[in-house]
Amino acid sequence: MSSNLASPTNFPSHPSGSGVLPSQAIVSLIQGGGITAEPGVLPDQIQPASLDLRLGQVAHRVRASFLPGAATVGERLADFSMHTISLDGGAVLEKGCVYLVPLAERLDLPADIGAVANAKSSTGRLDLFTRLITDRGAEFDRIEPGYRGPLYAEISPRSFSVLVRPGQRLNQIRFRKGEPTILTDGELRTLDRQVGLVDGAAHIAGGLAFSVDLVRAEGVAGYRAKPHTGLIDLDRVGHYDPAEFWEPVRAERGRIILDPGAFYILVSREAVHVPPGFAAEMAPYLAMVGEFRVHYAGFFDPGFGHAAAGGRGARGVLEVRCHEAPFALDHGQIVGRLVYERMLAEPEILYGRDVGSNYQGQGLKLAKHFREPA
Numbered sequence: 001m002s003s004n005l006a007s008p009t010n011f012p013s014h015p016s017g018s019g020v021l022p023s024q025a026i027v028s029l030i031q032g033g034g035i036t037a038e039p040g041v042l043p044d045q046i047q048p049a050s051l052d053l054r055l056g057q058v059a060h061r062v063r064a065s066f067l068p069g070a071a072t073v074g075e076r077l078a079d080f081s082m083h084t085i086s087l088d089g090g091a092v093l094e095k096g097c098v099y100l101v102p103l104a105e106r107l108d109l110p111a112d113i114g115a116v117a118n119a120k121s122s123t124g125r126l127d128l129f130t131r132l133i134t135d136r137g138a139e140f141d142r143i144e145p146g147y148r149g150p151l152y153a154e155i156s157p158r159s160f161s162v163l164v165r166p167g168q169r170l171n172q173i174r175f176r177k178g179e180p181t182i183l184t185d186g187e188l189r190t191l192d193r194q195v196g197l198v199d200g201a202a203h204i205a206g207g208l209a210f211s212v213d214l215v216r217a218e219g220v221a222g223y224r225a226k227p228h229t230g231l232i233d234l235d236r237v238g239h240y241d242p243a244e245f246w247e248p249v250r251a252e253r254g255r256i257i258l259d260p261g262a263f264y265i266l267v268s269r270e271a272v273h274v275p276p277g278f279a280a281e282m283a284p285y286l287a288m289v290g291e292f293r294v295h296y297a298g299f300f301d302p303g304f305g306h307a308a309a310g311g312r313g314a315r316g317v318l319e320v321r322c323h324e325a326p327f328a329l330d331h332g333q334i335v336g337r338l339v340y341e342r343m344l345a346e347p348e349i350l351y352g353r354d355v356g357s358n359y360q361g362q363g364l365k366l367a368k369h370f371r372e373p374a
Helices: 023-031 073-080 121-125 185-195
Strands: 035-037 051-053 058-062 081-086 091-093 098-108 113-119 128-134 148-157 162-164 171-177 208-211 222-225 246-249 255-258 263-272 278-284 314-322 327-330 334-342
Touching: 023 035, 023 171, 051 098, 058 073, 073 081, 073 098, 113 121, 113 128, 121 128, 121 314, 128 171, 208 263, 246 263, 314 334
Parallel strands: none
Antiparallel strands: 035 098, 051 171, 058 081, 058 098, 091 162, 098 148, 113 171, 128 148, 208 334, 222 246, 222 263, 255 327, 263 314, 278 334
C-alpha cells in the first residue's frame, strides 16, 4: 500500500465542470428547492456524495414489479396494487412479497443535474432488494436531468421479513452535474500511482477489480442466510444474534460451492481507498461472473477506507446470490469492480470522519442490526 494517502494534487479536473455533487452542493440544492421533503430534510441525511431517502407513511403491496414508462407511478399503481398498509407504528414487509413505498423526498432538478440511486449498505446486507422509481421512468434507479416529481421505493425482502416505519432509510441518491466523469483505466492507474488505491497490486480492467477472500485467518469465509428465520426490526441496531439468522460458511481448499437461491455475505481480498476528490460505485464483473449476482448496495463515498478520514483501507462486502445452477467460487476469483468518478468538488464532510459509519475499516461484517458473531 502506498504511504502517500493524501488527495492527489496534480490529477486533471474535468474540463466541462461535470461531476458528482458533494455534500455542500446537495445542501445548496435543498436550499434552492431542488430537493424538498415532508417532513423537511434532516442534516444527517446528507452524506459526502449522496442523500439518504426516507420511507413515507404507507406501503402498497403490489402483485408485480413494474416501470411506469409513459405514465406516472400513481396511474400504473391502480393496475398493480393489492392493498395499502399504514407504516405508522410499524408494519411488516413479508419475505417474498413486493411493495411500493412513496418516499418523503421529491425532486425539482435543474436541467443539467440528474441522479442515480442505490440501496444503502445495511439494506443490501439484509438481502432487502430495493430500487428507486420515478414518474415516467424507463429504468430503475436512474433519474433524468431536470426531473420534477415524487420518488418511490420498490422493496422486496428476499431472505428476512422486516418491520419498517416512516422515516427509515433504505436507499440513497447520488446527484451528478453534466455528463458522467468516470475515470478511464489509464486515469485510474495514474490515481493508483499517486495515492495507492488498494493494499497490494491493483488489477485495473474496466475499473478496479475486486476478488473474493475465502482463506481468512478466522476460518469463516462468509455467511449464508438461513431459510426460515424470525422478523428483523430495522430500528434495532446490534440487537440480533447472528446464529439465529446466518450460518457460517467455511471454504474447503480455498473453494465454496454456492447453492442456487441462497444468499451469502462474503468479503473482498483487497482493502480499498476512495480519495476525497472521488466517488466510487461497485459494479458486477459481468464477463467473469456468470451464475450469480455480486451485490445490491454499490455506492462508496469519498473517504471510504481513506487516511484523510481515519481509515487504513476497507474491504468491500460482497452480497452474493446464486442463480439457477450450483457455482464453484475460488479464493482470489475476480467477482466485481469499483468504477471511480470525479467529484464536482471535494466534499466538506468525509465518510468515516465527519459522518458516523458502521462500516469504516470493515472486514467481513454483517448488517448493523446483528451483534458481532461469537
